[in-house]
Amino acid sequence: MSRSSKSHDGPANPSRRGLLKAGIAGAGLVAGAGLARAAGGDPANLPPNVADWSRYLGPGVDAAPYGMPSEHEAQVVRRSVEWLTASRESSINFTPLHELDGIITPNGLCFERHHGGVAEMNPTDYRLMINGLVDKPLIFTLDDLKRFPRVNRLYFLECAANSGMEWRGAQLNGCQFTHGMVHCVMYTGVPLKYLLEEAGLKTNAKWIMPEGGDAAGMNRSVPIEKALDDCLVAFKMNGEALRPEQGYPARLVVPGWEGNMWVKWLRRIEVGDMPWHAREETSKYTDLLEGGKARRFTWVMDAKSVITSPSPQAPILHAKGATVLTGLAWSGNGRITRVDVTLDGGENWHEARIDGPSLPKALHRFYFEFDWDGSELLLQSRAHDETGYVQPTKDALRAVRGTNSIYHNNGIQTWYVKADGGVENVEIS
Numbered sequence: 001m002s003r004s005s006k007s008h009d010g011p012a013n014p015s016r017r018g019l020l021k022a023g024i025a026g027a028g029l030v031a032g033a034g035l036a037r038a039a040g041g042d043p044a045n046l047p048p049n050v051a052d053w054s055r056y057l058g059p060g061v062d063a064a065p066y067g068m069p070s071e072h073e074a075q076v077v078r079r080s081v082e083w084l085t086a087s088r089e090s091s092i093n094f095t096p097l098h099e100l101d102g103i104i105t106p107n108g109l110c111f112e113r114h115h116g117g118v119a120e121m122n123p124t125d126y127r128l129m130i131n132g133l134v135d136k137p138l139i140f141t142l143d144d145l146k147r148f149p150r151v152n153r154l155y156f157l158e159c160a161a162n163s164g165m166e167w168r169g170a171q172l173n174g175c176q177f178t179h180g181m182v183h184c185v186m187y188t189g190v191p192l193k194y195l196l197e198e199a200g201l202k203t204n205a206k207w208i209m210p211e212g213g214d215a216a217g218m219n220r221s222v223p224i225e226k227a228l229d230d231c232l233v234a235f236k237m238n239g240e241a242l243r244p245e246q247g248y249p250a251r252l253v254v255p256g257w258e259g260n261m262w263v264k265w266l267r268r269i270e271v272g273d274m275p276w277h278a279r280e281e282t283s284k285y286t287d288l289l290e291g292g293k294a295r296r297f298t299w300v301m302d303a304k305s306v307i308t309s310p311s312p313q314a315p316i317l318h319a320k321g322a323t324v325l326t327g328l329a330w331s332g333n334g335r336i337t338r339v340d341v342t343l344d345g346g347e348n349w350h351e352a353r354i355d356g357p358s359l360p361k362a363l364h365r366f367y368f369e370f371d372w373d374g375s376e377l378l379l380q381s382r383a384h385d386e387t388g389y390v391q392p393t394k395d396a397l398r399a400v401r402g403t404n405s406i407y408h409n410n411g412i413q414t415w416y417v418k419a420d421g422g423v424e425n426v427e428i429s
């Protein structure tokens, strides 16, 4: 554990050793770390005693020029599923949703999806080219981009494959794995519209093809209406420079639309009169239906929600009584207007309390406080968005889409809470 080696070494005494042991136990228990945290304390620190940490001076300023979380939070990390992909460079990991609160994802915990690993770009050599159906092709440096008026916007990014493993039935035990291909940060960037206007669009400009500077040279086609509406070329996330994993020094932000279009390490935008990758778009990012037909151009991420606690990695740790249920809801079509939750598999629904900012195309945080009587529960949440759309059940989705698809599974998730507080991923119908 590299983090504990950075921590302050206080006077050697039994209670310090006790804390260290807890840290190691926590690190070993990766997947079901929920219960581990309750262990490892030391009664010598409890009132009326003077706690260990009150008896010596702690680390001074600059002990950590770039601050890190407490060593006791070492279980709060992105995780991957080994068998899911063949290589690390073309792979995914997942945001630990069950450990977070509010609506902002900390930068270091944003899930990663790369097709050719993280491009190690030097910002001095960064260039963004705009060419194709424009009056004058342009090349921007990073400093050029920073001389345009910029905006701050909070948006979720969800990979179209999020919950993809759940199409055929309950698979993975934890909302980190079932729903963790989503994050939500505040982007600072330049509206793409300003850059396209600077280059001057020809009248037959109908599509843009943003392209990445990574080894995968990832590209997608985006209709010009979307490009001129709310897309950004972002260079900051949550106030600081984009992380390398998230496309440093600049990425495309395509609010409410599937993550694949949010090209990272953005190096070129070609303007054209038709979509480029018609063939790829029907094989890669389309939804295969029963009978071999496919849905195309399914860009918007429909309303979805998940209970993040209790959940398999966040079991209930108390016997009964006051219990806080919490979760996330989001819609690529705007704001979430309501979230319902059920404790009994859908027999009775209750309106949850949305708390924190309610912003279009951003995560929303909801809570439902209840008295747990210690009996088994079947938890579900159901999101409504401002278009009137209501999140469907998985069976309702399958009735329309079949089970061949990987993408765009926004069905209602069920967690089974056992009498001992443990939680499992299940499906009921």
Ligand SMILES: Nc1nc2c(c(=O)[nH]1)N[C@H]1C(S)=C(S)[C@@H](COP(=O)(O)O)O[C@H]1N2
Residues within 6 Å of the ligand: 110, 111, 112, 113, 114, 115, 116, 157, 158, 159, 160, 183, 211, 212, 213, 214, 216, 217, 218, 245, 246, 247, 258, 259, 260, 261, 262, 263, 264, 265
């Ligand atoms: N250049 C480039 N951009 C990319 C990708 C990539 O592999 N290369 N992956 C895409 C996919 S499939 C997703 S879901 C998002 C993931 O963004 P994140 O890694 O910031 O979470 O980036 C998209 N942009």
Ligand SMILES: [Mo]
Residues within 6 Å of the ligand: 113, 158, 159, 160, 161, 259, 260
């Ligand atoms: Mo993705």
